[in-house]
Amino acid sequence: MKSSRSRFLDIRGLRLHLREWGREGAPRLYLLHGWMDASASFQFMVDALAGDWHVVAPDWRGFGLSAWSHADGYWYPDYFADLDAILRAVEGEDAAPVRLVGHSMGGNVALMYAGIRPARVGRVVALDAFGLPDRPAGEAPGRYQKWLRELTEVPRPRIYPSLDALAERLRRDNPRLDAARAGWLAETLAQPDDGDGGRGWRIAGDPLHRRVNPVLYRRAEAEACWRRVTAPVLAIEPANADLRERIGVSDEDHAAAFACFASIEVRSIDDAGHNLHHDQPQRIAEIVEAFFLSDGQ
Numbered sequence: 001m002k003s004s005r006s007r008f009l010d011i012r013g014l015r016l017h018l019r020e021w022g023r024e025g026a027p028r029l030y031l032l033h034g035w036m037d038a039s040a041s042f043q044f045m046v047d048a049l050a051g052d053w054h055v056v057a058p059d060w061r062g063f064g065l066s067a068w069s070h071a072d073g074y075w076y077p078d079y080f081a082d083l084d085a086i087l088r089a090v091e092g093e094d095a096a097p098v099r100l101v102g103h104s105m106g107g108n109v110a111l112m113y114a115g116i117r118p119a120r121v122g123r124v125v126a127l128d129a130f131g132l133p134d135r136p137a138g139e140a141p142g143r144y145q146k147w148l149r150e151l152t153e154v155p156r157p158r159i160y161p162s163l164d165a166l167a168e169r170l171r172r173d174n175p176r177l178d179a180a181r182a183g184w185l186a187e188t189l190a191q192p193d194d195g196d197g198g199r200g201w202r203i204a205g206d207p208l209h210r211r212v213n214p215v216l217y218r219r220a221e222a223e224a225c226w227r228r229v230t231a232p233v234l235a236i237e238p239a240n241a242d243l244r245e246r247i248g249v250s251d252e253d254h255a256a257a258f259a260c261f262a263s264i265e266v267r268s269i270d271d272a273g274h275n276l277h278h279d280q281p282q283r284i285a286e287i288v289e290a291f292f293l294s295d296g297q
Contacts, residue, residue, distance in 0.1 A: 001043060001047055002021050002022075002046055002047050003021070004019050004020060004040075004043070004046075005019075005020050005021075006018070006019060006020075006065065007020060008065075009085075009086065009089050011082055011085045011089070012078075012081060012082060012085055013070070014061050014066065014067040014069065015066070015067045016058055016059065016060075016061060016066045016067065016082065016086070017039070017058065017059040017064055017065035017066045018039070018056055018057065018058050018059075018086070018090075019039040019040060019056075019057045019058075019059070019064075020054065020055060020056050020057070021046050021053075021055040021057075022052070022053045022054045022055050023052060023054055024054060025054065026053050026054040027051075027052070027053055027054065027099075027292075028053070028054045028055075028056055028090070028091075028098065028099065029053045029054070029055050029056070029099050029101065029292070030055075030056050030057070030058075030087075030098055030099065030100050030101065031045075031046075031055060031056070031057040031101050031102075031103075031106075032057070032058070032060075032083070032101065032102035032103070032107070032110055033057065033059070033060065033063070033064075033103060033105075034103045034104030034105045034106050034107075035105040035209070036203060036205055036209065037103070037104075038059050038063050038064030038065075038188075038189050038204055038205075039057035039064055040064065040185075040188045040189060041103075041185065041189065041275075041278070042055075042057055042103075042277060043184075043188070044181065044277060044278060045277040045281040045284055045285050045288075047281065048282045048284075048285035049285045049288075050285070050286075050289060051289055056090060058082070058083075058086055060079060060082065060106075061078060061079075061082060062074055062205060062206035062208065062209055063204065063205045063206075064189075064204050064205070065204070068206040069206065072151060072211075073208050073211050073213070074206075074208065074209055075215075076213070076215075079105075079109045080109065080112065080116060083110075083113055084113070084117065084120075087120060096122065097119065097120060097121055097122030097123075097231070098120060098121060098122060099122055099123050099124075099292050100114065100121060100123070100124045101125040101127065101288060102124070102125070102126055102127065103127040103128065103129065103275075103276075103277060104127070104128060104274065106129070107125075107126035107127055107128070107129025108126075108129045108130075108131060108222070110124050110125075110126060110129075111124060111126055111222075111225070111226060111229065111233065112222060112225040112226070114225075114229045114231050114233075115224075115225030115226055115227065115228035115229045116225055116228075118228055118229060118230045118231065121229075121231045122231055123231050123232050123233075123234075123291065123292055124231050124233045124234070125233075125234045125235075125236065125288050125292075126233065126234070126235045126236070127236050127276050127277060127284070128236070128237050128238060128243065128274050129235075130235075130237075130244060130249055130254055130257055131217075131219060131223075131253075131257055132219070132247065132249065133217070133219065133247065133248040133249050133250070133253065134217065134218065134219035134220070134253075135216040135217050135218070137216070139216060140216060143213075143214055143216060144214050146212050147211070147213075150211050150212055151211075155207035155210055155211060156207060157205070157207040158202060159193055159200035159201070159202055160190075160200055160201045160202070161200055162200075162201065163183070163186045163187055163201055164183075164186075165201075166186040166190055166201050166203075167179070167182040167183045167185070167186035168182075170182045170185055170186060174273055174274075174275055174278065176271070176272070176273060176278070176279045177275075177278055177279070181278060185278075186201075189203055190202065190203060190204065191203075191204045219253070222257075223256070223257065223260050226260035227261075229261055229262065230262065231263075232263040232264075232265070232291075233261045233263060233264040233265070234264075234265050234266075234267065234287070234288075234291045235258065235264060235265070235266045235267070236266075236267045236268075236269060236276060236287060236288075237267070237268055237269065237276075238268070238269055238272040238276060238279075239268045239269060239272070240272075240273065242273070243273075243274045265291075267287055269283060269284070
């Protein structure tokens with residue numbers, strides 16, 4: 001495995017962790033992880049990169065080695081603000097447009113940010129990231145009610161008795177994950193937990209992430225951001241659309257999302273699930289590198 005190093009930045013009142021691979025001074029590539037994940041999850045894909053890259057992968061607030069929020073929860077716009085601040089800290093104010101690769105939630109952040117700050121983004125790769133189904137306004141009272149109830153509860157993380165048990169859970173969630181990779185992910189993404197008088201392990205993330213978001217998802221707002229994207233976009237998806245179908249994104253909504261982008265290429269990958277960068281890291285690395293190198297940089 002390629003070795004990584006850690007850097008910590010004070011970003012908007014929190015200490016955020018950046019995991020970095022490769023040579024300082026090489027072309028930079030930003031990798032943005034998904035929900036309940038961390039930067040280390042990109043290790044297999046980074047190992048497969050053939051070129052000379054300086055890879056920068058932040059742990060979002062409340063995930064991995066980054067600090068937890070001081071507030072009562074986590075708000076989606078904070079990811080845009082954190083990314084914006086990270087890019088200013090690493091790149092400077094007047095730097096060339098950046099290359100973004102995002103998986104799942106990280107991909108949605110990258111795509112919306114590319115419309116919010118179009119001049120800051122040169123190219124975007126979205127790994128199985130397609131937004132959520134629109135939520136009807138009639139759900140708002142019940143959502144607020146549930147949120148108020150959860151504010152009175154102390155959330156607890158899911159505890160696993162051993163790293164082997166956590167690895168087995170990862171393999172149940174993703175049967176394509178072999179034992180060696182599952183074991184490495186469990187060891188790398190977990191933290192010890194001594195709660196309830198027993199020793200166990202939990203995924204390194206603030207359990208407040210599981211609290212319901214009181215703000216309904218408004219797909220029209222996401223689409224408005226997507227229409228402002230000027231950067232070429234590459235969407236890489238598993239051939240099997242199980243997750244998208246499970247969360248209720250219709251084929252019509254999916255096609256409408258792609259139609260928002262001025263320049264988009266869509267690639268479908270066989271024998272892969274939602275975590276394409278775990279299932280087919282070599283193939284994903286090849287496609288990503290070809291896409292970024294096609295701009296002549």
